[in-house]
Amino acid sequence: MPIPILICDDSGFARKQMARSLPENWNVDVSFAANGLEALSAIKEGQAHVLFLDLNMPLMDGYQVLEVVRSQDLPTLVIVVSGDVQPEARRRVMELGALDFIEKPINRDKLDAILQRYGVLQELEAPDQLFESLSSDIQVEFDITEGYQEVANVAMGQAADLLARLLHVFIELPIPQVRLTPGVQLAEVVAETVPNHRLSVVSQGFACAGISGEALLFIDESDLSELSYIFDPEEGSTQLDLLMEISNILIGACMSGVADQLELKFSVGHPEVLGRGIDVGALRFQHGRADEERLTIGIRYGIQEQRINCTLMLIFTGDSTPALEERVKWLVE
Structure with missing residues (x-):
């Protein structure tokens, strides 16, 4: 059964970049959110076993999402993906319960290493069958x-x-x-x-x-x-x-x-x-x-x-x- 993955970023371009960076051969179902409010709704609907979360977004930013996830004990593993690489930004998200922090632009090797480190990759891989590349299957529209x-x-x-x-x-x-x-x-x-x-x-x-x-x-x-x-x-x-x-x-x-x-x-x-x-x-x-x-x-x-x-x-x-x-x-x- 596919595992639900949610990518939350206000930019369609960034969502596509994140999707094409995911490891291949995952048996996953990928969904998208354009802001924190959409992300929280998706989490509550069971669409985010793993959440890749941007920080700077309209309506509700990533920090606010992390606060709600922690206060309501929502069932999701959060990996922050952000261009804000200040030490204080990293410290804040880790204190709020993020699993880890990945800086943009995404480095696939670093992403794989983080997923391996926390056992997420092993959990999501399907050892008995191969799946087509996620990057070729997922279509994300964006404006230039x-x-x-x-x-x-x-x-x-x-x-x-x-x-x-x-x-x-x-x-x-x-x-x-x-x-x-x-x-x-x-x-x-x-x-x-x-x-x-x-x-x-x-x-x-x-x-x-x-x-x-x-x-x-x-x-x-x-x-x-x-x-x-x-x-x-x-x-x-x-x-x-x-x-x-x-x-x-x-x-x-x-x-x-x-x-x-x-x-x-x-x-x-x-x-x-x-x-x-x-x-x-x-x-x-x-x-x-x-x-x-x-x-x-x-x-x-x-x-x-x-x-x-x-x-x-x-x-x-x-x-x-x-x-x-x-x-x-x-x-x-």
């Missing part, structure tokens, strides 16, 4: 923007991990905002994504074969002052030094995360300060042709204890879309 979002999700988690370790804090991570926007509306999208306060703005260009764009870091001037108290800067360093250090960490790590997933090697320009204490509306963008769509990805990082926030935006040129789409689709083929 979900693919871009998932790549950004993994990359932002890697950047947050570096910043969290440096500042000894926990970084709150949202769901990345992904849009395909006509060039003439680019300034409007940036204004909607970034709070219009007195901001410091750093820009860094990037390019590789067929893909290019600009990374922008926005941070409120008052938050930059707060960061100087917890950053423990070297003697004689200035707020400008701190701004450049933070931008190097977040932009560098995020772009490295994107490049690693898509098997690219970006050349990056020298970071440039576009302004200090300016409003977003004062920025001017080269939007190209009026009908040319630009891919924009907005990521808002927050330091929970200090209520400090900054926003990273990746803006790709219109002619980058075909190469990006091809690379992203390759991840689930």
Whole structure:
């Protein structure tokens, strides 16, 4: 009799990635949930002997799911699968009763090792018969923007991990905002994504074969002052030094995360300060042709204890879309 497996992630792209990473020859019945509320309903209906659970989701996130599973003693074994690889995130989910933690993107060998370690793989394998590959049987529909979002999700988690370790804090991570926007509306999208306060703005260009764009870091001037108290800067360093250090960490790590997933090697320009204490509306963008769509990805990082926030935006040129789409689709083929 097939054993029920549930994959819970708000991204159809991520659900497909997880499904194709499952060990072959399992006698299992795989179901999907797009948020924590759907996952809890499926667990109560007996559809989740093993639950692969994402953390950052709308309506109910993974932490909340774990709390309900523990408080109601629901019958499921939870393995967290997340792009948030901060030590504090791992500690929290283990304290809430998760069986283990797997970082995105999924490494099949690590997944097999975890299932072997806890005896789950032996329990689910069917020794007397072979089953066709799960990855070929399971069909999961997704929009290409979900693919871009998932790549950004993994990359932002890697950047947050570096910043969290440096500042000894926990970084709150949202769901990345992904849009395909006509060039003439680019300034409007940036204004909607970034709070219009007195901001410091750093820009860094990037390019590789067929893909290019600009990374922008926005941070409120008052938050930059707060960061100087917890950053423990070297003697004689200035707020400008701190701004450049933070931008190097977040932009560098995020772009490295994107490049690693898509098997690219970006050349990056020298970071440039576009302004200090300016409003977003004062920025001017080269939007190209009026009908040319630009891919924009907005990521808002927050330091929970200090209520400090900054926003990273990746803006790709219109002619980058075909190469990006091809690379992203390759991840689930």
